[in-house]
Amino acid sequence: MIPPVASRFVAGETPAEALDHARELNDRNVRAILNLLGEHYDDRGPADEDAEAYLRLVDDIGDTAVDACISVKPSQIGLDAGTEVFRENVERIADYAADAGVFVWIDMEDHTTTDATLDAYEELARRHEGGVGVCVQSNLRRTDDDLERLAEVPGKVRLVKGAYDPPAEIAYEEKSVVDDAYRRHLEYMFEHFDGGIAVGSHDPEMIDRAKALHEEYGTDFEIQMLMGVREDAQYDLAEEYEVWQYVPYGDKWLSYFYRRVMERKENLTFALRAVLGR
Ligand code: FAD
Secondary structure (H helix, E strand, O other): OOOOOOOOOOOOOOHHHHHHHHHHHHHOOEEEEEEEOOOOOOOHHHHHHHHHHHHHHHHHHHHHOOOEEEEEOHHHOOHHHOHHHHHHHHHHHHHHHHHHOOOEEEOOOOHHHHHHHHHHHHHHHHHOOOOEEEEEEOOEOOHHHHHHHHOOOOOEEEEEOOOOOOOHHHEOOOHHHHHHHHHHHHHHHHHHOOOOEEEEOOOHHHHHHHHHHHHHHOOOEEEEEEOOOOHHHHHHHOOOOEEEEEEEEOOOHHHHHHHHHHHOOHHHHHHHHHHHOO
């Protein structure tokens, strides 16, 4: 069982708990992006198992009629075991989800995976005429070029600042420079994309900028934030905008919780306060 201190960020260990959380979000006009926790499997066995779990989750979403989609990590469904394993599994999931009308996001992991992830995304987004989305990271210097390529693809793109630490030759390191890149990428997307923009950030400045760009260009967008982070803002924004919450679940919650705490120490204080009721 997940201790109360971590349950602020993780919906539970089972799909049923994740779906219950999604239903509560839906009641507040927020939609759910369900992510089964797991990554970096060297062997095909666990990668195939998680791919199967996503197929069952797609069925559960259909059966329970919650407003939810799924988000998968390439290394969770086989990228570390070989590009062909990842391709087989991501295609299986995307084809199955397309038949069920469930949207599939592909998370972006460290810089060594960017090409394999974008190639798989492009093929699947074209095959399903949308129905698939991919994440890109503003801290990578290549992202200006990647966005030009993605503007022509009929899927969705989630723009994030980047959660990994790539080497300096290929990435911006200073936070202010990453923020500048994020502003530039947002502007490019609103100007050149035909909708399908997901603003994956908790940063109030970037959200305000996206709202202003939407006014200027009229391009559709959605806002995505993580479970347990600025949830009141998520509910407020959902009164006017399309808001999705990224909802992790599963028994591998400890390392995810640890990451949330390391990236922002206040997260532990918030979580402890919630547990202590203060
Ligand atoms: P930051 O730049 O960290 O902070 C800017 C401001 O936002 C802060 O000053 C504060 O005002 C506010 N803020 C930020 N965090 C908090 C908090 N905990 N509590 C209160 N206010 C806060 N990264 C990847 O590399 N690959 C992915 O696939 C990926 N998927 C993501 C999906 C979603 C839905 C989201 C929201 C993020 C994802 N990320 C992913 C993580 C992302 O790259 C960033 O590491 C993370 O979102 C932190 O950047 P930020 O823009 O939210 O805000």
